[in-house]
Amino acid sequence: MAALVTGGASGIGAAIAARLRDGGARVAVLDRDPAGAPAGTLPVKADVTSDEAIRNGVAEAVAEFGVLHTVVGNAGIGAIGTVEDNSDEEWLRVLDVNVLGLVRTARAALPHLRAAAAERPGSVSITHTCSIAATAGLPQRAAYSASKGAVLSLTLAMAADHVRDGIRVNCVNPGTVDTPWVGRLLGQAADPAAERAALEARQPTGRLVSADEVAAAVAYLASPAAAAVTGTALAVDGGMQGL
Ligand code: NAI
Numbered sequence: 001m002a003a004l005v006t007g008g009a010s011g012i013g014a015a016i017a018a019r020l021r022d023g024g025a026r027v028a029v030l031d032r033d034p035a036g037a038p039a040g041t042l043p044v045k046a047d048v049t050s051d052e053a054i055r056n057g058v059a060e061a062v063a064e065f066g067v068l069h070t071v072v073g074n075a076g077i078g079a080i081g082t083v084e085d086n087s088d089e090e091w092l093r094v095l096d097v098n099v100l101g102l103v104r105t106a107r108a109a110l111p112h113l114r115a116a117a118a119e120r121p122g123s124v125s126i127t128h129t130c131s132i133a134a135t136a137g138l139p140q141r142a143a144y145s146a147s148k149g150a151v152l153s154l155t156l157a158m159a160a161d162h163v164r165d166g167i168r169v170n171c172v173n174p175g176t177v178d179t180p181w182v183g184r185l186l187g188q189a190a191d192p193a194a195e196r197a198a199l200e201a202r203q204p205t206g207r208l209v210s211a212d213e214v215a216a217a218v219a220y221l222a223s224p225a226a227a228a229v230t231g232t233a234l235a236v237d238g239g240m241q242g243l
Pocket of ligand 1: 046174
């Protein structure tokens with residue numbers, strides 16, 4: 001199997017890339033800062049806000065692997081604030097990375113995925129890293145939540161558009177995951193330990209999700225075991241949404 005993971009040089013994306021690699025896949029890590037790409041993967045420097053950079057990055061991966069079966073659109077950024085706090089520029093930046101980044105990645109990859117699906121039906125997929133913010137109202141996350149709501153709808157629309165091509169499209173909805181991103185957020189809090197405790201308490205399991213637990217869900221969605229699974233959002237959120 002050959003895979004490409006955007007934002008695969010840190011946190012959830014790095015865990016996904018490592019897990020797919022450990023499962024025997026050749027993995028390209030497309031990241032604006034690919035230095036942290038896991039060993040044994042192909043680091044590709046590209047910013048998902050550039051259509052040209054993504055096209056070149058996907059072409060580089062396909063030139064190396066000769067084929068592409070799995071795309072994981074994971075690169076994303078956050079924004080803190082209510083609708084009164086964030087400027088239009090901040091909104092557009094979040095939507096550009098979190099939503100259009102996935103559109104550009106899919107546009108570049110789909111011709112290759114279509115070709116692969118003709119050879120290996122059921123084994124070709126796109127998986128997006130969405131968020132529980134798509135379905136739960138979280139305070140101080142207006143732009144981020146709106147972007148992830150768009151990711152959920154985009155996932156469903158793409159699943160419908162490409163099901164007849166043999167390409168499955170799904171997303172994972174993580175709760176709060178212990179990654180460098182969350183570490184940065186906690187670092188900015190007045191009382192980081194209290195903030196971490198509040199995040200842990202928000203999830204019924206009483207702890208943060210690990211990046212590898214999200215990676216396991218993505219690996220399943222990308223595997224032939226999920227051949228009947230498309231147009232779904234798999235929550236990995238410690239029960240936050242359902243309980
Ligand atoms: P992270 O900040 O640890 O890693 C993000 C990676 O994406 C970094 O390697 C970064 O260089 C890359 N990236 C960011 N903007 C990029 C761009 N424009 N072009 C190319 N690469 C870019 O973040 P984390 O926590 O691993 O988040 C990954 C994804 O998971 C994001 O889509 C985020 O919204 C989502 N998520 C994270 C949660 C969490 O609690 N950490 C919860 C739910 C979803």
